[in-house]
Amino acid sequence: MGYELVVDFLPWSRAVSEAKNDASQYAGYFPEYYSDAVADEFVFSDPMGSGPLGLVENKNNPVTWQTLEDLQPLVVGVVQDYVNTDEFDARVAQGKQKVQAVTSDATNIKKVAGNRVPVAIIDANVFAYLLKSDPSLKPFSEHVQMNEKILENKKLYICFKNNDFGKEIAQIFNEGLKKVDVQAIMKQYQ
Structure with missing residues (x-):
């Protein structure tokens, strides 16, 4: 243009x-x-x-869930100031979902790999890209995976x-x- x-x-x-x-x-x-x-x-x-927004989980501790209510007992890793899904963000605002906010997706991947949070929200494409391109994540890559269920395919x-x-x-x-x-x-x- x-x-x-x-x-x-x-x-x-x-x-x-x-x-x-x-x-x-x-x-x-x-x-x-x-x-x-x-x-x-x-x-x-x-x-x-678009990108499939989902949950990164520890391979040794996969999470089974059907609705966001199933995640309520868990502390979910999020990136500070990110928009997630309307329903998830509303649940957080209402105090129905506990979260831990960090400054980057890479930090959340490390926290999940180290079992410091059970899951964290991340775009599956970003997850794959970070594992390939961020050398600091190499030691953690064998310990994490995307959960089979996505939250939403986001534009x-x-x-x-x-x-x-x-x-x-x-x-x-x-x-x-x-x-x-x-x-x-x-x-x-x-």
């Missing part, structure tokens, strides 16, 4: 904060799952892919600043997105 994309990798909470700050150099952040709370503050792009978006510039860039991004085969690109990287 004629623009040069520059991506910086920041801790999640900082990325969101920088994208909110009108004085910062950032036009937005990604990837994000849709939520009404975030939509009040940002302009969402059209979906740019992925870019969140742009909720101002005239952000709205303009979102429109340009959405036009460009129509010109590519998102599913083919996702398959190439999976």
